Amino acid sequence: MSRLSKKSPSVCTDLPLDNTDICEKLYLLKQILRSCFGPTGRLKQVHNNIGGHVVTTSASSVLLSSVSSSQPFINLIKTSILNHVSRFSDCGLFAAILCLSLIEQVKKSALRESVAIRVNKHSLGLCTSYLQREDCDCRVKLDFCSSQNLITLARSIISSKPACVLTEPETLHISKLAVQAFLLTVPCSSPGVVSLGRIVTVPVEGHSVLSSAVLPGLLVEMPDGLSKGESLPNPLSVVVFSASLAGDLSELGNGVIEVHPGVDTDSQILGQLLELGRQVVNNEVKLFVCQKVIHPVLQQYLRSHGVIVVERLGIALMEPLSQLTGAQPVATLHTTIPSKAYGNVRDLSIRRFGSKTMLHLLPLGESVICTMILCHRNQTMLNELKVVCQVTEHVLRLTLREPFALLGGGCTETHLAAYVRHKSKNDVPEAALLLGCSQTEYLLGVELFCRALESAAGALEHDGGNSLIDLTHAHRWTLPADSIKETNDSLGFCGCGLVESSPSSKWTYLNTKYAEFCPSPLFRDTPVQPRVLDSFTAKLSALQVAIETANLALDIKYIIQDMN
């Protein structure tokens, strides 16, 4: 208790949204995140003040976790978004931009915060129920019979991370690999509860992206002294140890062990290990794997009997390995190894990837374990590519639960905004009464909500172009900066690639006021497939988290900071 010090009183901030410092910080954060959004987003280099590693990224998970603020208000928004990303991997930037835009819109307007919160919640309810509806016009049902939509979904995610620096064919190659690896982890025929397998990623630096590959089975570090060309039986028997075989004493308790002179405990233990080796050899085991270290004498003994020894496998590969081989990890040294603890592999082969030589274990039957070899030219890009592939895997897995995707390229946002505008116009008196506000307040609140959505869609544009919305389907279009203005037929396709421009269609700029209209449905039987798709599950949750976080931020009236 000698270091007891007096507690200092807390620092308080009244009405944080009226505080200029906080508002400036919010604006700055919004600008940083907006400029990263989408396939043409700008990259950010993050480096710390003590000369650490420089990270080049545009991913929200990396950016937000490296931005630290002394302001708890900023941190609150930041952690909300990061939590979303940790659960869904995707749509972090969208959630952050939408949340910050909505806060800004409400703050700029004269609307009371409590009313804004109610209207936001109401509008969010309109959006979520619409997105869940069968006849939702910005939702695409995923068909697992064809991989086309899955590849489009993967491609949209991979191309939205420009820090990977991929060319068009490379993006397509990686997207195909990601879908292939995902499909390998889904068991074909297993009744009851389905448990998905694992994708183990092996990064290889210095090779072209196009030499990346997906292999069924597992790759482990190449063991020493493996003689090639030796004919091995098919299948091979495998044993896996989870306990250390280095000859250390097992857990005996806290007591003291007195060893009398002349007693060689080490050799006794080694004798026991060799006994174990003899047992394994007698059972015709050809592959001996240990999570931890194996005593060199035991290794030598096993090798001399034609057993391939892999040590220091590490905890991460233990579960995939026992899934692949069907072996149960053994941790007892004195008892006979039960026959069911042994596993099998169909074949072993040696593979070379750049500087890496690895042992490839092939499963006996069908297995849900596969390995993805990712190649890229340098470390930074490889790291980003690894993150992107994990995100893609996660998003693809989410589609198993909800087999849908949303139209990408900003079209979902503009469509939703048009829908909410239209829908809310029709029930103004009822909604206003329900929410306990005046009709004008209600309409203003809805307008702010829609503008925030449109501003998130507009954030996809970085090259000085303009974002447009068409007045029939309410999709998003881009008008390049260098084009001659208002040449309607030169617009090509909309953001998601479903709608082609026609002379009869009308457009308006995204940030302008337009008369509300009901977005008309697209013809479903057209052969046109969307070119950009977003994850349904992740985006829906991102939308909810963004609005809830914005509502929370608007509700905060006081900040108390403990300075101890």
Add this chain to the structure above:
Amino acid sequence: MAAQSSCVASLYTVGVLEAVILRSFGPEGGQVLFTRDTGQAMLSRSGTRILTALQLEHPLARMVVECVWKHSTATGDGSKTFILLLASLLRLIHAAASKEPNVSHSYNSTKAAEAATARHLADKLLAFALKELDELIATGVVPYGGRISWEDFTATAQSPSLANNLCVQKLLRSFFHTRFGYTHCDFISHLACELLSYWKFKNELPSFSLQFVSDNFPALHTPVSGFPVCASRLIDGQVIHRDFATPPLKTDHQPVKAVVLTRSLQPTLLNTGDVLEVGCGGRMMEERSIVHFSAWMERSLQGIIANLQTLGVCVLLSAVKQSAAVLALATQAEMCVVECVSEDELSLFVRLSGTIPIWDCSMIEPEHVVTLTFCRPIQLGGHRYKNTPQRITVKPCSLVICAPGEGQTEQYACALQDAVRMLLRTWEPMHAAVTTTSKRTLQSHKSSSLHTDNLTDRTTYRSSAIQPIHKCVLEPGCVISAGGSFELLLHYALLQHGHSCSVSHDLNIDTSVSQLLANALLSVPQKIYAHSPKGDKSSKDSELDLGLESVSCKYQLLLAVLQCVRSLLKVDTVLPTHIALHTQSSRPASTSWEDTEDEAED
């Protein structure tokens, strides 16, 4: 501030607290964001949490915070109103005291005279409240409210008697409205109602069920961040917040047999202090080698596992970490192991299943084995947990609280816990008997609960049950519509009472006291409607329908405020002392202050 009048000083202090509290009070109130000394961000609209987060130094302020804290641990509600009422009472007392200083005694200064009058008034207020208030509430307020009964509420799970359930839900809804605003109060109150109806024990008093949920709340909920709030839900069974250490059960066969372990299955060969001699004098080298011992250990472990297998056990719940050998052997025997289960969860599990945890691994009997309906991994956010229900009189269920951030999940968990406490108090009003018989007992109970830092003020409940019920005018389950109606009704009841007193008796002091209390009460409805925009009729109407609040909690609140006023005004001087930090506790000011109070009490 040596000779400053205590009334002025406390008025100033409470005024500052009031300004902070007002930000989150009423329909236009908002959240307060605060960071802990660890840097963790928290959100709250709970008065108690806001006040404690301020880390106040002023001894009077600390005393007020302590009073609020004591009150809210007992009732779970009313901490913001506490401060508002306290401020308004102090203002009125100060005004009354400065108007007519007590001239009957010879004081040497007007300030001292003022303080004496104030103190005198506070004493009389408390005495009046203890004597008359419950009856006044029973006659003047309760008839305008309603009663909710436990039977109706829990029966809704079976029969759709919507009206009554709506009543409890309304009570909870308005409670949650004061805790996290409009957006999610409907949803969370519905969830809380469902949770409580699940945990209804047959043939038990409602307070038993409520107390049970309140006691076991930490083990009954799982906070999950990163999801929208509307993803919160109830799930069947008890969630053990640990993942399987071995591959989970592959077969879906049910039921599942389980045992609870409190120590490692692997026999400890050497306890601390034991000495193992290896190779004694060179004889019997082979038999007594170290290898021999570890082989013996493995064999006995195999024996235990085999014994468990004959009993049909396939789930091991362990309070401690098990060795790699145990895990490997259990996997081979197709058992799954869950390690490091927290004590709370294990004791709830044991209580629900009625099993006996295994102490001695060599003696495992059938009575240690419990049959579970199912046992499966459950993915909640980033963590995988184990989910087990058991066969008992209630249908167990757990609550999953989802929110975008950790601060929010914690806020919701706290609010739910307080809501249960509030309901408990509504059904089991703390009788005036406790407060009247002796103030000392109450004080000691409260301080004991403070020391144990127990969330549920259990000592006080027990004592209230033991105390002879001197008068029980307030019936359990009384509610009244929220939004200041309790205060308004009591205001008129007090005025009428004062009027009738002045007609019948000549004790005119009683009139002034009741009038003062009546006026002080008005400040609450004033503050509720202070933010409402003028002339906006539609919004006003909807805000009036705020729901319900508990009468007994309000009564409790009034008594607590009056006691706080009395003890505040009893202090006449604050003596700041300077003590070297390393010899004293971290709160020198408050300690010295409490000493003076104790003297004053004697």
